[in-house]
Amino acid sequence: MENSITRRTSTQRRWRKVAYGGMQPGFDDNHTDETFLEEMVMNANVVKRDMLKVMLDSVSISQYLCIVALVVLVWTYTLSSTITEKFLLVLDVTLLGSGFFVLLLTAKMLSFNLLLNYAIKISFFTTGLYVLSPIYHTLTRSISSDSILALTTSLVILHLFLHNYSGSTVKAPGALESPTLTSNISLNASIVASLLIASRLPSRLLVFGVILFSLQVFLFAPLVTYCLKKYSFRLHLWFSFVLMGTTLGCVYKLHKLLFVFLLGMLVFVNLVCPYWLIRIQEYKFEINGPWDEAKLCFNITD
Structure with missing residues (x-):
């Protein structure tokens, strides 16, 4: 008699999917019913991309x-x-003046004090660079030109591989995020x-x-293009x-084979x-369902 009563209550009791409720009476710990797969979702987080936008x-x-x-090219001609x-x-x-002019027109959070701060830092930086130029002039005198060329090529490739193409090498005015570690490594390589x-x-x-030309390009060109893109995407496309x-x-004009190589790279990228x-x-195949890790939500009331 008691066995029939416990069977009846266990069959009437419904299984519930709970995160941390422990074992439910009448059911095994790994029990699932016919509704378990109803919550399965296919490719819920897959982003459908548009060809033109990409x-x-x-x-x-x-x-x-x-x-x-x-x-x-400037390095080669020099x-x-x-x-x-x-x-x-x-x-x-010319590059320095053009960069400041573009920043002044496009950066919304750029104030006169910030612009003056940039100018003071660049003046100190330029002075220190001019003082140290005799040291840089004799830096690799004991190294062969072939080794310098091979090392420079490797560093430029590393710079292109680690560069942050969606951001800036220095923190833009009004930006919330600072440059990443890989972006800093890329800048140091250049x-x-x-x-x-x-x-x-x-x-x-x-x-x-x-050196001044290279640092202007590698440091401030990504900042200028980033501000230009934020200001007007159409202007960014025309400039590009x-x-x-x-x-x-x-x-x-320099070399026709290099022209073919660069044109092929641009076609490949775009x-x-x-x-x-x-x-x-x-x-891409992704399955989401009740077997995923539970995300707990807590309602905090005053």
Whole structure:
């Protein structure tokens, strides 16, 4: 009689899915009923990407590739004595003034005090760089040019691999997040590469001009392009396309094979990679259900 009563109560008692409720009377610890798989969801967190949007987002990568290519062009022309000291210093002043002008127009949180702080830091930085240029001039005198070239190429590749293409190397005005560790490693790699190239130049003034030019580009170019993109995405696209065309024209004058290589990289980044990313989304398979780790929610009342 007692056994029939306990069976009846256990069959009438319904199983409930609880997180930390312990064993339920009448059911095993690993028991599941027919409703267990009703909450299964397929690909709940998979983001459906648009081909055009992915292509537009990849423009930032191509933009920075062209910026680094222009820096390498300046290094090449300076090593071959095609660029003079006067032209290089004028280029440094022009880039610095243009960068401050773009920041002043695009950065919403940029105040006069912050701009003055930037100017003071850059003046101290430029003075220290000019004082240390004789040391940089003789830094790698005992190392062969082939070793310097191989090491510089490796550092530039490392810089491109670790660079943060969606942010800035320095904290932008009004930004909440600071540069990441990989971004700082990428910046240090570009600075060391600039020092190695500058140490092979014939005059100290050229050393100062090349290092100042490289640091302006690697430090402040990502900040300027970041503020420009936040200000107007259409202006960011126009600037990127003009920069790509200018870079391809300059590389074509230097070497046709390098022009083909750079053009292939830009096509691969802007067309092949977005198409590849869209296609592999079809093979993404994700299952979510009641077996996932429970997320506890607590209602705090006064």
